[in-house]
Amino acid sequence: MSVTTPTAPVRAVPEDFAARIEAALARRPEVEAHVERAVAAGVDNIFLVGCGGSLFGFGPLRVLLDRSPIPCFTVNADELLTRRPAALGARSLVVISSTNGGTAETARAAELATQVGAQILGITQDPASVVGQACPELVLHQGIEAKQVVLALLGWSLLDALGAAPEHAEAMTALQASPAAFRTAIDEMDADLDRVAAALHAEPVVYVVGSGPLESAADTLAMCYLQEMQWKHAVAVGSGEFLHGPFEMVTEDLPVIVLTGEDTTRPMGERVIRFLERYSDKVHVVDGARLTLPGVPEAMRPFVGTLVMASTIVGRLAEHFEAWSGHALSERRYMWKVDY
Amino acid sequence: MSVTTPTAPVRAVPEDFAARIEAALARRPEVEAHVERAVAAGVDNIFLVGCGGSLFGFGPLRVLLDRSPIPCFTVNADELLTRRPAALGARSLVVISSTNGGTAETARAAELATQVGAQILGITQDPASVVGQACPELVLHQGIEAKQVVLALLGWSLLDALGAAPEHAEAMTALQASPAAFRTAIDEMDADLDRVAAALHAEPVVYVVGSGPLESAADTLAMCYLQEMQWKHAVAVGSGEFLHGPFEMVTEDLPVIVLTGEDTTRPMGERVIRFLERYSDKVHVVDGARLTLPGVPEAMRPFVGTLVMASTIVGRLAEHFEAWSGHALSERRYMWKVDY
Structure with missing residues (x-):
């Protein structure tokens, strides 16, 4: 509802x-x-x-x-x-x-x-x-x-x-800055993630698209958070596959979340977004490029941004779904309850 | 409908x-x-x-x-x-x-x-x-x-x-026998595939599960045939992932197609089937072990059976969906029609 x-x-x-x-x-x-x-x-x-x-x-x-x-x-x-x-x-x-x-x-x-x-x-x-x-x-x-x-x-x-x-030394500098980068990401994206959950919490099926380091973040969001913890149908699709089959599902009513970052596969997500913006009214882009990532050297933004997106951001989005749906993320039908 | x-x-x-x-x-x-x-x-x-x-x-x-x-x-x-x-x-x-x-x-x-x-x-x-x-x-x-x-x-x-x-020579013997093996597979499974399509053609969402050489056959069925060519929501899940998230979607009403063969990953599919048979009334197992594969040496059955399952059988199942739904497999909204 x-x-x-x-x-x-x-x-x-x-x-x-x-x-x-x-x-x-x-x-x-x-x-x-x-x-x-x-x-x-x-x-x-x-x-x-x-x-x-x-x-x-x-x-x-x-x-x-x-x-x-x-x-x-x-x-x-x-x-x-x-x-x-x-x-x-x-x-x-x-x-x-x-x-x-x-x-x-x-x-x-x-x-x-x-x-x-x-x-x-x-x-x-x-x-x-x-x-x-x-x-x-x-x-x-x-x-x-x-x-x-x-x-x-x-x-x-x-x-x-x-x-x-x-660039090992620079990567270590970036990781040292990561506690603040992870934490500020929540404040910076919370309003957006709230809007995504507000828009999609009652949808029967949600598609989730990602590429490169975020391809399996789409799996995490779809399978772990939406299916397992929200009992919502969710379809994870690699950005590179989306336009070779799944896009035929797109109508103005199809809800799609696209996860993108600043890594080298970004153009793949952008291509999917360009398509979706023409044909769906329910496109939600969650873009790591928007994060400030304080203290992270410019060259390491794609790397740290991806870590944040793949953990904090998809997890926080799940918490917003929980808030809107009223379905606790801890609720289970089978896990830890029956043998399988 | x-x-x-x-x-x-x-x-x-x-x-x-x-x-x-x-x-x-x-x-x-x-x-x-x-x-x-x-x-x-x-x-x-x-x-x-x-x-x-x-x-x-x-x-x-x-x-x-x-x-x-x-x-x-x-x-x-x-x-x-x-x-x-x-x-x-x-x-x-x-x-x-x-x-x-x-x-x-x-x-x-x-x-x-x-x-x-x-x-x-x-x-x-x-x-x-x-x-x-x-x-x-x-x-x-x-x-x-x-x-x-x-x-x-x-x-x-x-x-x-x-x-x-x-075992190269035996594999070549098996492939030589494969034209008949592919062809008889259709006759042997046609009634079953018809029943699957009869049962699921009007379902809004279908889950498709496979492992090993058939993990991506589940992708083919879900993304190429059901999403692209039938405009039906479909969720492909590796058998090894199913019980770590997606299974929380299972109710007596959840339609799931499980693709299995005789390859070494068969126990993964069997485990999923055991779970599903307890909790869903809409489980459909498409099992390559049922094929006679005439002329194929015993040791090569898993290999040839997988080729048949990944091509002929999932393709034939799509044709049965087409027959039941009346939605032509060739119908497209975007592919070959718009630039993307």
């Missing part, structure tokens, strides 16, 4: 919002030590492994590693277990991600990686979880922003160790 | 259905010559590049190449152009796929590959198209089955040249 005022006020930003990100930054020596050890032992390829939001959360790192001299594969944990690609072996670095650590197949993927003698680094909030227990080495974090910062530290450290990060 | 009998009879299978696949098999020496030349020149990695259905059509090949000793990346053409991964270079083999050859960004991706000195092989129906013109070497085909056979020949030939295909 569409309402004209929010059902409840949007959640307050947690008191420790910036502190959690600072804590992630403090993990830098730990992350670098893991990477140095792995690279010294010999690494021929990198696997980024998880499920659902933890898999989609690799989006920015996956694209950062486009410049890596060794290949990087982003794979669902169960796909890894059942397909067992030949590239997975003793000279692989396997990054295992599970925010709450409770995903059984992600823990099994860590066990498989152990069996083949790979280097393993687990990223989780809970060292006592099944995933935490299955990983010989862990980097802990609290919150989705902190996870993006840990993954970014990992990515830049890897690139540096592999001789592919001439 | 739901109807109780089809609006029109389902399309007849083309007279030249098997002949097109035979013609693809006759390309084997040509494909092998391309691969031998590329491997002799030195290949460090493989890029599979396309958009929409042509990108999704790489699904079986992508998973076949899991056993490759060199990495394989499956990338949307515009993502490749805007991200320019470091791995793309003179020692890359770039496979460019565009069924009708009209996709401008796929042609530009071929041009980029040319600029960096990569080996390029184009797969298209039309040598006079922009993609056909942009590729120095082409393998031509007619129809979606023929494309799967050409890609399979390419994959096995590559694996053989890279020393990773001990």
